[in-house]
Amino acid sequence: MEKLIITVAVTGAEVTKQQQPNLPVTPDEIAQEVYRCWQAGASIAHIHARMPDGTPTQSKEVYAEIKKKIQEKCDIIIQFSTGGAVWHKPEERIQCLDALPEMATLSAGSCNFGDDVFMNSPSFMELLAKRMKELGIRPEIEVFEPGMIENALRLVKKGLLELPLHFDFVLGVPGAMTGNIEDLVFLVHKLPAGCTWSVAGIGRYELPLAVHSILMGGHVRVGFEDNIYYRKGELATSNAQLVERVVRIAKEVGREIATPQEARKILGITK
Amino acid sequence: MEKLIITVAVTGAEVTKQQQPNLPVTPDEIAQEVYRCWQAGASIAHIHARMPDGTPTQSKEVYAEIKKKIQEKCDIIIQFSTGGAVWHKPEERIQCLDALPEMATLSAGSCNFGDDVFMNSPSFMELLAKRMKELGIRPEIEVFEPGMIENALRLVKKGLLELPLHFDFVLGVPGAMTGNIEDLVFLVHKLPAGCTWSVAGIGRYELPLAVHSILMGGHVRVGFEDNIYYRKGELATSNAQLVERVVRIAKEVGREIATPQEARKILGITK
Amino acid sequence: MEKLIITVAVTGAEVTKQQQPNLPVTPDEIAQEVYRCWQAGASIAHIHARMPDGTPTQSKEVYAEIKKKIQEKCDIIIQFSTGGAVWHKPEERIQCLDALPEMATLSAGSCNFGDDVFMNSPSFMELLAKRMKELGIRPEIEVFEPGMIENALRLVKKGLLELPLHFDFVLGVPGAMTGNIEDLVFLVHKLPAGCTWSVAGIGRYELPLAVHSILMGGHVRVGFEDNIYYRKGELATSNAQLVERVVRIAKEVGREIATPQEARKILGITK
Amino acid sequence: MEKLIITVAVTGAEVTKQQQPNLPVTPDEIAQEVYRCWQAGASIAHIHARMPDGTPTQSKEVYAEIKKKIQEKCDIIIQFSTGGAVWHKPEERIQCLDALPEMATLSAGSCNFGDDVFMNSPSFMELLAKRMKELGIRPEIEVFEPGMIENALRLVKKGLLELPLHFDFVLGVPGAMTGNIEDLVFLVHKLPAGCTWSVAGIGRYELPLAVHSILMGGHVRVGFEDNIYYRKGELATSNAQLVERVVRIAKEVGREIATPQEARKILGITK
């Protein structure tokens, strides 16, 4: 089985310091938190930028600053979110690509998301795919429902994406697919041979899906974007605490942890 | 096994007379086509209204006229679409309820749909559910992705919908879930006990999904909204032709056809 | 989708004339019944031999006589059962291979079967595989439980069988796996790419499994060995009546019927 | 989620001291090993008796001695194997019930098992069920293939077993079903509501299946009967070492461990 790639989603677009006092918000805080997670074993940092007051932003300047500060500390793979906040406009969301991360997310369809609709029209998906191709950014295909796998494969047929793809199943969002083991098994069976995949369980789904994935040969995403608790009723003290638990469990079951350099190789990132 | 409820979706919002010359468009044409399908064995008519030039409309007057003309001919259950066309605004889409059909659709979430996004925000879903409840209209929950089942159950928890629900799996839409047999099996396993379900396969998925459903104890939707061909490369001569084939196959495998009155009983419609 | 191969299992080892008066028992009766099924569209005849009094036998002489009489009438593929009756000893069961059928069954494991245990030890499976290989007989792998697929693949690894294999899922035997659609989907997913498969539903499972298989690209076995009724409470008038219904349904859903010569090609039989 | 019941299968019928030097064989060794596992968190001891030279035996005297010695040390639930070794005769296998364990296994069908056939005919299953009922022994239904669930439910219909049942899925035996996550999901979906289940993965399947089960709300069996390694190429130092790892992982994912007394309540054992 391949080594385990751990992605940490340290901030997200929705969580507030009120909900999770340890949330990293400024570029310095984010870089410091990512650094601690890298020390703990994370090999990808999934980044959402925020304004100093905590408002989510897709400003390429802020993304560029975060990138610079992380790179000063460690060699973790930097992945920017093109999802932004559900209310961001497409033209805002795509901006962060100009800050040239190694990876960026590409949400492969639309679904409800809490009280909102998370819009990813076919034309926006094409735009994102083209721009990532031009800039040499490796996409991570975010999948919230099975149909989104088909949507990504449609872009492959159009020549805008290339196999093998790397998928991330984001499961348990209110408005989209649940994150039970049968859901994960169902989705994994739909992937073309050779593709890699990760799973980001939302809230109470985070830990069980992470562990199932470790056993199944998938990869794992944890972090405050998806879940702010260490266990029921107990806030996590840091994103690193969540990474550390994944590492301990992986060791118990005999799955080795990928370094960023090993993760690049698994994901086909040439740097 | 319960008797088979056949829904016919005679018109839809997207098909044109150019694509399918036998498409019924005016209230008279629609009523006449529904009547032929009722003769063939259909017990629910799924209706989209059109303007005389073929443009889709959610006008309650046009819906009322169609309803009146159908009721003059037969006792088929009349189901209006609150989906309308993908570009219809929520306030337009909901209008048709004022024409008081026995049933109406409630699409339980958002997804891509061809080149567009089919938007069904949580608040719009709540609005539809409340309005149907006030007016005594039986909802049919349209499901394009597994997460939509959860969305409907969330409305049950809020007291806006009541179990057992009747679901319709619309599978094979470009932008949402495919319509292979494993998809159908997966969705059916997710339903709470006691719920009924139907399947509407889009395009080439229509016939195989209909037949699988007949064997599995589900119900069936066919019609030009979903598929305009009788077989590959051969346009259907009428919606009734598609209904007749379903009836023949049901007979071959020993599943009896429900009359509208029997369908009302199966669906819990009191009239 | 490939053309549909229909196998007819006209006699079996267990059904009696008391249960099904139209059961063919003697070589002449069997040949005549197979001929009628071939006219109806069957391309494989699955054969169990009987003594004149109806007792099942694995005598190579009786098998040879049946083969000769069938070949005088038509070019259907002749497949002998090495399963025999559950109480036949291995050395009796294997005998029929000496009568040189084009195909023979190889049951890939043991399971309960009604009140008995159907024994197929690993060493007997190896013996059958070797003998079929020597004699140039194409095996059909009979699968009653998922583990039997693995058992067959173990023989592939040992060089006793060769991919692609042709499987037959025998589902609904009291003592082994049921024959619901989720069972079939589960089994089909386990097959290596390139393998072909058929399904033999026992009793009330025969017709629904046959129809699911037609739609899924599998092949179909029907006949008195598996099911003696045309519909609930109504005995079939002949094996051909069961074949004819499969043919009618295949035509309704647009699946063409393979001739014996086309079936040989699909199954990789060189003759 | 219910607390986790850990069963330890310390000896089995096949493993030898040559293969695993720490294998407990004599009643004293078995009792001591069970005691260490109870300290580590096991609440059921699955027992096979051996002769002093290591040969498996179903002698009720040896079973009685093992029971006595364990009960002198701790309150673990004692479960005897009626499976014995594959070459034991039914009348030998059933003997151990006379030593009156709290629980005993009931293998619910036949399958290949390594080079042999593991025979559990319908009549032997009935005999076992009746005898356990008479003696007030709680059965654990051993399932090696999906059809065995049906076989157990057939005994329920006959009044020989009672719902809710407790199942153990023994997966990965060469000759029967594999132990991948989709196999486990498939089996669990087949259980009637209210039944409890455990999983015993053979060899390399032991650890991943145990962990999946912890997350899914199932229970777990580990021990030298199923697997003699701690990790690839490294023999376990004791059965307790395997139990300890399960306990650590359960704690990491927030699943509490059942005491024997709590396990009795979960399993409906009245003592």
Ligand SMILES: [Zn+2]
């Ligand atoms: Zn994100």
Ligand SMILES: [Zn+2]
């Ligand atoms: Zn519609």
Ligand SMILES: [Zn+2]
């Ligand atoms: Zn046979």
Ligand SMILES: [Zn+2]
């Ligand atoms: Zn045992």
